[in-house]
Amino acid sequence: MKKGMMDKTLDFEQGAYIIIMYSFRNDYSEGAAPAVMQALFDTNLNQTVGYGGDDYCQQAADKLRQVCHAPDAQVHFTVGGTQTNVLIIHSLLRSFEAVISAASGHIANHETGGVEAKGHKVCTIETPDGKLTPTLVEAVLAGHSSEHMVAPKMVYISNSTELGTIYTKEELQGLRACCDAHGLYLFADGARVASAIAASDVTLVDMAELCHVFTFGGTKNGLLFGEAVVFAPDVDATHFRYFMKQHGALLAKGRLLGVQFLALLEDDLWLKLATHANAQSARMREGLDALHCEYFVDSPTNQSFVMLENKVIEALKDRGYEFEIEGLEGETVTCIRIVTSWATPQEAVQQFLADLGTLL
Structure with a gap:
């Protein structure tokens, strides 16, 4: 011993x-926080429809919209982070479009080329702290100026980053302004967004307002598994569930995600x-x-x-x-x-x- x-x-x-x-x-x-396990136990024998069409998922989506102050946001529940990142990028980008990431970004280093396997290049740039800035984004854009190269269309950030650093609200505002100026999506990987929010001046309301799409992670914050995807109302995510099904991400027992997220969102757990x-x-x-x-x-x-x-x-x-x-x-x-x-x-x-x- x-x-x-x-x-x-x-x-x-x-x-x-x-x-x-x-x-x-x-x-x-x-495994999971006790309140989450208890919620799963309490609802274990309840019968529901499948694939996220159950009341638990609907209530959890409504609760997340309420917390984000985004009543028209589109919310989907997936199982894991890599799966979710690949789905979001693949669903929003055309075949010749690429995503900009810090060299330390999760999609660049820890997802086995999942984004590239779907045909989208990850354009990386070195950063001292894992964070992107408008200047860094524009440096990548400057290097992709013709039809002979991929066309960057999305900026991918992690909050908190893979180095544990965080974005301030002002920094997120600057990135969003940069994205708007260049016609780019701003996508925030929120696998650890709860930790970032607990340590910064950024709120879930800010994330919903400043990002075209972000994830609200549960796997790394007390759930057995689960990530929530939040699309801004003006982003065309009409067919996201089709992408989910096609890529094996539409969970038959989808209610397991809804039950967990409901418990996670209760009383700001x-x-x-x-x-x-x-x-x-x-x-x-x-x-x-x-x-x-x-x-x-x-x-x-x-x-x-x-x-x-x-x-x-x-x-x-x-x-x-x-x-x-x-x-x-x-x-x-x-x-x-x-x-x-x-x-x-x-x-x-x-x-x-x-x-x-x-x-x-």
Whole structure:
């Protein structure tokens, strides 16, 4: 039995929690928030029509429109983030049109070429913090000026980004103005939008007003699975359900999505869960600061990117801790990603920091 990690399984013989292991690898290792599981249990034997035509999905869509102050928004529910990103891009772009993304963007690095497999090039540009700006967008546009090249038609951003950074409202307004000036769609991948909102001046209302389309992620914020797609009223998404069906994304038991999102939206549970995840990450960074650790990038959300000596990282692994390796920085130092979730206990953070302190 490895020491140094927090197992959330109760040892009934000793009547106490045993320190075994804890994963900071991602924010979807756990199942679902208790309220979500309870809602699924309570509705388990109810019979409904399929493919999202049930009352739960309709109520969840209405509730999301209400929270976004967007009564005419078009709302659809899908299962996973990659599936959703590919569907949105493929449904809005013509065959010769492309999407602009930060080089660190999820569609560029972690979706196995899903967008390209549908025939749409991802035009990437390097950024220091994972965020796009109007200047960066226009630099890509300047390099695609004739029919001999793809025509960028969409700007893809993540909020929060793959580096845990966030967009301010002013920055989103600037990107939208840039998109409007050049006839581009603004698409925000909101797999972690709850974490971004909990850490910024941006609201769901702002997301609905400033984006042509955005996603409201549930998989990484307390659901078993599920992403909500929100199209602005003036975007032609008439045939989006056809794309969903054609690509295996129209879930027969669609009500499972509606039930979960209804529970997530009840009493702002989505924001409470994200606030907890961010708070545990802030507690982690306070401890890392006290240990004089250096970061690859500053992040106010539930992802922290810290530089550690390789021998320290191996020692942490030996103690059972899990995290993502983000790449080597020289021969002796590596960047690791530490992610906290809606379920991360304070004790796990404290134990990690205590163990790290003994290794430094």
